Amino acid sequence: MSVTSKGFPLFLTFDVDAETMWTARDAAYAKRPILMSQGAYGWKVGVPRVLALLARHEVKATFFVPGVVALAHPDMVRSIVDHGHEVAHHSHTHRWIVNLTPEEEREEMELGMDALVRTAGYRPRGWRSPAAEFSEITLDLIREYGFDYSSNFFDDDSPYLLEIGGRSTDIVELPFRWVLDDAPFFQYSIVLPGRTMQSPSAVLEAWKREFDLLYAEDRMMMLGMHPEIIGQPSRLYVLDEMIRYAKAHERVWIDRCDVITDDIRPRLRSAA
Numbered sequence: 717m718s719v720t721s722k723g724f725p726l727f728l729t730f731d732v733d734a735e736t737m738w739t740a741r742d743a744a745y746a747k748r749p750i751l752m753s754q755g756a757y758g759w760k761v762g763v764p765r766v767l768a769l770l771a772r773h774e775v776k777a778t779f780f781v782p783g784v785v786a787l788a789h790p791d792m793v794r795s796i797v798d799h800g801h802e803v804a805h806h807s808h809t810h811r812w813i814v815n816l817t818p819e820e821e822r823e824e825m826e827l828g829m830d831a832l833v834r835t836a837g838y839r840p841r842g843w844r845s846p847a848a849e850f851s852e853i854t855l856d857l858i859r860e861y862g863f864d865y866s867s868n869f870f871d872d873d874s875p876y877l878l879e880i881g882g883r884s885t886d887i888v889e890l891p892f893r894w895v896l897d898d899a900p901f902f903q904y905s906i907v908l909p910g911r912t913m914q915s916p917s918a919v920l921e922a923w924k925r926e927f928d929l930l931y932a933e934d935r936m937m938m939l940g941m942h943p944e945i946i947g948q949p950s951r952l953y954v955l956d957e958m959i960r961y962a963k964a965h966e967r968v969w970i971d972r973c974d975v976i977t978d979d980i981r982p983r984l985r986s987a988a
């Protein structure tokens with residue numbers, strides 16, 4: 717049985733890290749204008765280009781936006797909302813959770829929430845960790861802040877209900893894996909030694925083969941991308957082709973995380 721009422725879910729998600737992709741690694745990077753400009757490409761060029769592509773394909777997506785990026789670019793957030801996409805929580809400054817005190821982590825949650833309520837006009841329903849890591853208090857914070865879904869864990873190819881402290885919750889986990897992320901393939905910088913860029917065809921090949929088996933097994937597919945990376949012309953081609961490929965399959969449902977979560981949750985509950 718399919719995990720949703722409308723077939724196989726393909727989630728297109730975009731982490732709008734922008735400059736925080738660098739300042740989260742080292743605050744001193746804020747003084748390196750060329751490095752920072754690699755992040756600025758996201759809000760300047762990447763987001764409008766991705767929005768245009770999604771509009772051409774008539775599909776809806778989810779954008780995880782750090783609070784400081786939302787506050788610096790409220791027009792971008794409005795544009796995402798006006799196009800009918802979802803805005804979700806991606807911390808405030810994108811600082812890596814493993815380096816934070818519990819107080820700082822709570823502050824990241826609170827400030828990021830305020831920033832999105834102010835710019836998107838509603839409380840975000842989903843949360844994705846910066847740099848894919850949790851602390852001992854993260855799960856409790858997700859529950860306390862009332863999120864409906866999380867897209868963080870790497871342990872499954874199907875959605876499931878999160879367990880917190882040994883008890884199952886109503887929070888839907890939409891898992892993810894690095895091979896479904898654009899950054900490991902494409903992110904290149906002088907401050908990340910050892911990285912090489914992959915060709916678009918190699919990434920398209922990986923994502924199509926992922927899709928084939930996930931679709932055959934009636935699971936789900938969670939693509940995690942960054943507008944400053946996937947929004948570059950040769951990479952946008954990969955996304956464009958991937959959407960075309962998926963749409964050529966009859967049981968595919970491409971939509972926002974919150975919309976699909978609302979469909980999945982009762983099915984997971986009754987299966988539990």
Ligand SMILES: [Zn+2]
Pocket residue numbers: 731732733806810845846847
């Ligand atoms: Zn991020």
